[in-house]
Amino acid sequence: MKGGKCMDIQERIKQLMDTKGWSEYKLAKEANLPQSTISHLFKRNNAPTYPTIEAICRAFGITMAQFFADEGEAVVLTLDQKELLLLWGTLTQEQRQIVISTMKHFNNND
Template sequence: MDAQKRIKQLMEERGWTDYRLAKEANLSHSTITNVFKRNNAPTLPTLEVICRAFGITLAQFFAEGGEAVEITDEQRELFAKWSTLTEKQKALLLEFISTLQ
């Protein structure tokens, strides 16, 4: 999935500009414009904040065809705990998880 296209789609559905998304997500306008102008894929923490601004979960963001995504209680717990981690802790956790695969 192309994250930039999905963000644009969600913005268009809501009639939001880059500036509005930045304001709703409490991000700098340059962060949002860099996602589109420099073709920078947003980091996971940035994407989490953007999803919160849109009022959706990461699972809903990545759902194909707009279908509803059901998440388990375990997944919900993981998302809740993820959002309490520092950036360093998130990076370490992702590194650890990649070693399990």
């Protein structure tokens, strides 16, 4: 993400929402933020505060470094993410499909 412009941040949030299939309401719920906060980001072109971005990152399960990383740029993983990757490497292809299916199921539940 070049710069740090408000529009870049909004675009990144929108990209993450699209990836997960989340609405503004779902993001607000998952980030434990008022829906008006998320709505104002897009409708009023408000720049999010640091705590808001932090809450959004937690909701998406990513670090701030991952949020602001340019495409292809190396990012630092959290301990939980590292553990998941290590465990992933020990699974069979069939087990991986089960995990993916389960995670998609959890992701789609409100």
